[in-house]
Amino acid sequence: MIDRPIGWLRAWPRVADLTVTLSCFALSAPVAAGTAYRHQSPIAWSIGGLALACVPLVARTRRPVQVVAATVAVNIAQILLISFPGASPIPTAVAVHAVAMRSARRFARRVAACVATVLVAASLIREPGLESLWQHLAVIAGMCLAVASGDAARSRRQLLAGALERAERAEHTREEEARRRVTEERLRIARELHDVVAHHITLVNAQAGVAHHLMRTDPDHAYQALERIRDTSRAALDELRATVGVLRHSDDRTAPREPAPGLAGLGKLLDSFRHSGLDITLERVGRHAGLPLSPLTDLAAYRIIQEALTNTRKHAGPVPVRVQLDQRPDVLRITVEDDGPCAPEFGNDDAAGPGSGTGHGMIGMRERAKAAGGTLTVGPGPTGGFRIHTELPLRADRKALAS
Structure with a gap:
């Protein structure tokens, strides 16, 4: 209930200043009248002086220092012309509060000290002695309280602004992280x-060519090629279903979050390419060959070999290919070499010519190697053909498997 009018007043500062001015006059008028009556001073003069001191408060948020000077001038005139009405310094305290809210702490303290000194000095000039000591102390205490309350309000406002800024920054950061x-x-x-589509479509295309070529001369082998097309298409559908399932069940913690083929299925992968016409030689070296890998590294190694062979079959045709796995304690090295021509896509992803592909396969291999913390290099082989070499670190794999 209170937040709504406060927010409305903050949106209209001039209305807020007028409200403070009227409130200050309304609350101080009874005190000013009572003090004037006790000092046997004209009540009308005291009320008029209070009103004159409250008028500058309508500009307290725009010119707080000038408002302090104006209210002090009215107070000095009251003190020197009539008896000291104790309520008159209240508008000055409100003005000092405004200075403390909108100025540095040291400056606000200096302003309050100057105001208290001037008012006490004027009062002592009017009535020398210690008869009005309590009034002097009240003026000093009032100015200290005005500075303290204004500084607290300023600190609270800065604290809320900082918290709001941090919240906005955190929200922006969360949005960026989500994107x-x-x-x-x-x-x-x-x-x-x-990887799934390119691999299987390449195999289906090669096997369909074989079936078409043998359909009239060797129906039995053509029939076998058609069976392999059926098996390959079924495997493609299964992998596509698993991949799409990741999207459909992304919020289901029990659903598999990633299709996870690995080097355990390397033999089956190589056989599928052999049926398409590639002459593949597999070589495993290293004393640590066959040790388990982390899912990320295992998948990256499988997909890199799959994409390399797919590119060879698509761009070089049925040529001899050598696949070497060198698994060491800290790194897995994979080399795929063929004896075919070097396609433009391989030499430069950005220079792919007609019929050479889009370069997405090479980009995907590099991204997979980088995601696993490794590197990938491509280029012509030492004796012709094309060579793909990647190194995937295994130290993180050991820690992951140990934990």
């Missing part, structure tokens, strides 16, 4: 779909 995660997830799904 970044969405982008990463989209790229991950795009890589999976590309």
Whole structure:
């Protein structure tokens, strides 16, 4: 209930200043009248002086220092012309409060000290002695209280502004993080779909060519090629279903969050390419060959080999290919070499010519290697053909598996 009028007054500062001015006059008038009566001074003069001291408060938020000077001038005139009415310094205290809210702490204290000194000095000139000591102390205490309350209000306002800024920054950071995660997830799904579709469609195309070629001369082998097309298309559908399932069940913690083929299925992968015409030689070296890998590294290694062979079959045709796995304590090195021509896509992703592909496969291999903390290099082989070499670190894998 209170927050709404306070927020409305903050939105209209001039109305707020007028409200403070009228409130200050209304609350101080009875005290000024009572003090004038006790000092046997004209009540009308005291009320008029109070009103004159309250008038400058209508500009307290725009010119607080000038308002302090104006109210002090009215107080001095009251003190020197009539007896000291104790309520008259209240508008001055309100003005000092405004200075403390909108100025540095040291400056506000200096202003309050100067105001208290001037008012006490004027009062002593009017009535020398210690008869009005309590009034002097009241003036000093009032100015100290005005500075303290104004400084507290300023500190609270700064604290709320800082908290609001931090909240806005945190909200902005959360939005940026959410967008970044969405982008990463989209790229991950795009890589999976590309690898699945490119691999299986390449195999289906090769096997369909074989079946078409043998359909009239060797129906039995053509029939076998058609069976492999059926099996390959079924495998493609299964992997696509698993990949799309990641999107459909992204909020289900029990659902598999990533299709996870790995090097355990490397033999089946190589057989599918052999059926398409590639002459593949697999070599495993290193004393640590066969040790378990983390899911991320295992998937990256599988997909890199899959994409390398897919590119070879698509761009070089049925040529000899050598696949080497060198698993060491701290790194897994994968080399895929073929004896075919070097396609433009491989040499430069940005220089792919007609029929050479879009370069997405090479980009995807680099992204997979980078995601696993490794590197990937591509280029012509030492004896011709094309060579893909990647190194995937395994130290993180050991820690992950140990934990």
